[in-house]
Amino acid sequence: MLLKIAWRNIWRSPVRSWIIIAALTVGMFAGVFTSTFINGWMTQRLQDGVETETGHLQIFRDGYQSSRELSLHFKKGDLKGLKNQPEIQATSRRLIVQAMAASAETARGVRVFGADPEAEAKVLNLHKEVEEGTWFDSPYSRQVVIGRKLADQLQIGIRSRLVLRFQDVDGTLTGGAFRVVGIYKTNNTAFDGTHVWVRNTDLGELLNVSPQDFHSMVVRLNNSDEAMSMAKTLEKQFPDSDVLPWKELSPELGYLTELGNTYLYIFVVIILLALGFGIVNTMLMVVLERVREIGMLMSVGMARWRVFFMIVLETVMLSSTGGLIGIFLGMLTVWQLGKSGIDLSVWSTGLTEMGFNPIVYPEWDAALVINIALMVVAAGILASLYPAWKALKLNPSEAVRVI
Known part of the structure; x- marks a missing residue:
């Protein structure tokens, strides 16, 4: 009523x-x-x-994140049993080094990632962002994929020569010439201007380490919401490792x-x-x-x-x-x-x-x-x-x- x-x-x-x-x-x-x-x-x-820049999880040798020491890397056989976890969909090993990228015109400081292109494509979708060239599908011996912003800054394009210089694990200045085979463009121009990708075999040779060695293991989970809990589980399983979920890799x-x-x-x-x-x-x-x-x-x-x-x-x-x-x-x-x-x-x-x-x-x-x-x-x-x-x-x- x-x-x-x-x-x-x-x-x-x-x-x-x-x-x-x-x-x-x-x-x-x-x-x-x-x-x-x-x-x-x-x-x-x-x-x-998460899908393009960090991945769901990354595993580093304990102390690497704070020091960035090239000697703090995993050997072949380390992290054994990681792929057996049912929550893990795919993994990719990376070698990482800070370098100077130089063209005939100018130079820029970059971060170089050495990875297996096929494994990397399973954990991140960066290969889908390549707008010019290919994702390491070229006959050149030493190939490099760079971001559009870096390409514009260095005034280079596909098939251009790019020289990367850095220190190896012994502290000796080294480097090599690479041929640009792909240029990617994401929605983050800051990322595009600082991240360079090469094959882990090429980078390992220049760093004086085995191609099977790696500084970081990128992990893709079946469910990204499990990243925090999975990080704690993996740290217990691998006590000498530092397991970081995407929220800690990129706090912003x-x-x-x-x-x-x-x-x-x-x-x-x-x-x-x-x-x-x-x-x-x-x-x-x-x-x-x-x-x-x-x-x-x-x-x-x-x-x-x-x-x-x-x-x-x-x-x-x-x-x-x-x-x-x-x-x-x-x-x-x-x-x-x-x-x-x-x-x-x-x-x-x-x-x-x-x-x-x-x-x-x-x-x-x-x-x-x-x-x-x-x-x-x-x-x-x-x-x-x-x-x-x-x-x-x-x-x-x-x-x-x-x-």
Whole structure:
């Protein structure tokens, strides 16, 4: 009965009700759209970072990460049994060295990775980002794959000669000439400008180590969410190793995820607070306009708690109607934009410097939408308490005399 009365009371002033519903619709649409936009943006950056740059896990010799000593490398037979773990999908061995990359025009400091191209393609998708040339599919003896930014800085292209100079494990200055066979381009230009890839056999020969030796073992898991727990398991299995999940290899990626989720809810709460004050003001006006009516209801025997819940129901129904319409329209828009994406190419230079894809695909999840819907209902309840309390305080004998 109260529900029916509350619904009728809402439409006694349709213009005012539609204004509140429209405000809530716009606010919730903005909240859902912005939340899913940020969620999609952060998810894309996280996926690009893990799948292209770090991998799910990397295993180093204990102490290597802090010292970068070339002598701290694994030998053939180390990490035995690693591939037998059911959670592990693929692995790739890497030799790593800081080097100077020089062309005929200029030089740049880079990080050189020596890996087996086929194994590397199983743990990362960098081979899919090659936009010119190939991923080590060339007849040249010493091949190198570099990023587009580095190629532009060194003013070189496919089949150009690139000289890499560095120290070997004994500290002797060494190096060699390589032929550029591929140029890749990711959404992170900083990565493209500093990461160079060669075969582990070529780099091992120059470093004076066996091609079977490696500084890092990159691990791809069946489920990336298990990276933290798997890292602890592997550290127990290989006590002389340092196992780092992607959150520790690239702390900014984990920070982005946590920060993004926090900002989503802060943004929605701010919207609901702003709308909540408008709802309080509107419902307070409704109560003051209906003082005589509410006094009559109390005089004929309606319990005060029924009057209280009638006002609460009116507010919750009003806010829920506008909120749910806004959420629905937001989800509809996100569903459409999730296919086509939002083109931010006009800011592509700045975005790619930070590792973000200029084409953003909004992404929503059920938990986010349900939480926003519950927050709308909660905001309606909170906004109704003061107007309902004012109605509760009315004296029936005085209220019926109000003209």
